[in-house]
Amino acid sequence: MLLAIDCGNTNTVFSIWDGTKFLATWRTSTEQQRTADQYYVWLSTLMQLKQIEARITEVIISSTVPRVVFNLRVLCNRYFDCRPLVVGRSDCALPVDVRVDPGTQVGPDRLVNTAGAFDRYGGDLIVVDFGTATTFDVVASDGAYIGGVISPGVNLSLEALHDAAAALPNIDVTRPEHVIGTNTVACMQSGIFWGYVSLIDGVLARIKTERAREMTVVATGGLAPLFQQGETLFDHFEEDLTMHGLTVIHRYNRDRENT
Numbered sequence: 666m667l668l669a670i671d672c673g674n675t676n677t678v679f680s681i682w683d684g685t686k687f688l689a690t691w692r693t694s695t696e697q698q699r700t701a702d703q704y705y706v707w708l709s710t711l712m713q714l715k716q717i718e719a720r721i722t723e724v725i726i727s728s729t730v731p732r733v734v735f736n737l738r739v740l741c742n743r744y745f746d747c748r749p750l751v752v753g754r755s756d757c758a759l760p761v762d763v764r765v766d767p768g769t770q771v772g773p774d775r776l777v778n779t780a781g782a783f784d785r786y787g788g789d790l791i792v793v794d795f796g797t798a799t800t801f802d803v804v805a806s807d808g809a810y811i812g813g814v815i816s817p818g819v820n821l822s823l824e825a826l827h828d829a830a831a832a833l834p835n836i837d838v839t840r841p842e843h844v845i846g847t848n849t850v851a852c853m854q855s856g857i858f859w860g861y862v863s864l865i866d867g868v869l870a871r872i873k874t875e876r877a878r879e880m881t882v883v884a885t886g887g888l889a890p891l892f893q894q895g896e897t898l899f900d901h902f903e904e905d906l907t908m909h910g911l912t913v914i915h916r917y918n919r920d921r922e923n924t
């Protein structure tokens with residue numbers, strides 16, 4: 666059984682893949698101090714609660730936070746008796762090319778999204794991922810990652826407003842009916858929600874113009890459905906895109922080993 670781990674700057678997601686479907690998915694906050702033993706206690710408790718008796722024999726990790734990889738490796742060695750595949754490391758092959766400036770360390774989550782979206786839709790694509798940052802990944806017709814856009818994440822922008830301005834409260838993002846707010850919270854919600862809709866719309870249009878071709882837009886991340894509401898920003902929403910990409914990369918490496 667495969668354990669796929671997607672570690673973002675805010676949350677870390679664990680999914681168990683039985684070769685055809687995900688048996689379970691769990692989320693925990695990303696913390697650099699968490700030890701292998703802590704991961705294991707947390708994970709094995711959840712597996713017991715869901716009555717999953719699967720024996721984990723393989724692990725694949727994507728992490729935008731390099732420091733957590735050490736303890737995740739210890740988790741694999743100590744409790745699953747395996748060496749994990751770590752996306753972005755030289756011993757983890759990618760089914761897609763990466764065509765960017767030499768020396769660029771592309772976020773592994775973006776490479777995983779590229780592999781997952783290309784597997785489901787083929788090229789040309791734009792993947793929008795609503796994480797700590799909102800990223801746009803541009804995928805060529807042959808599946809190569811050819812660059813993209815990094816914008817501040819929705820919640821990061823809200824936190825920045827609250828932190829920098831004494832009179833602005835801490836609020837959650839929601840979709841306001843009107844653009845013109847008639848109180849402080851409504852003004853902030855409008856700035857974030859409609860500002861973000863315009864950012865997404867504008868960046869997608871500019872990428873398509875720059876590439877001068879039709880492109881399929883795939884969105885992922887917890888906040889994507891909120892922005893899709895009543896709008897037609899994306900062609901598809903894929904909740905499990907990063908996890909799917911991890912299974913694609915894992916299968917690609919296993920098949921290479923066997924040939």
Ligand SMILES: Nc1ncnc2c1ncn2[C@@H]1O[C@H](COP(=O)(O)OP(=O)(O)O)[C@@H](O)[C@H]1O
Nearest residue numbers: 673674675676677795796797798820886887888
């Ligand atoms: N369904 C959701 N509704 C509201 N906020 C969400 C949802 N899913 C994630 N978030 C928030 O979006 C931000 C990014 O989270 P996440 O996608 O887990 O980021 P990362 O992959 O960078 O760790 C966080 O502030 C998180 O709390």
Ligand SMILES: CC(C)(COP(=O)(O)O)[C@@H](O)C(=O)NCCC(=O)O
Nearest residue numbers: 673674729770771772774796797798
């Ligand atoms: C852009 C990111 C911070 C997004 O991370 P996330 O929001 O998923 O936590 C991450 O992909 C990253 O650290 N990238 C490295 C730079 C690059 O992709 O070019």
Ligand SMILES: [K+]
Nearest residue numbers: 673774794796
């Ligand atoms: K992410």
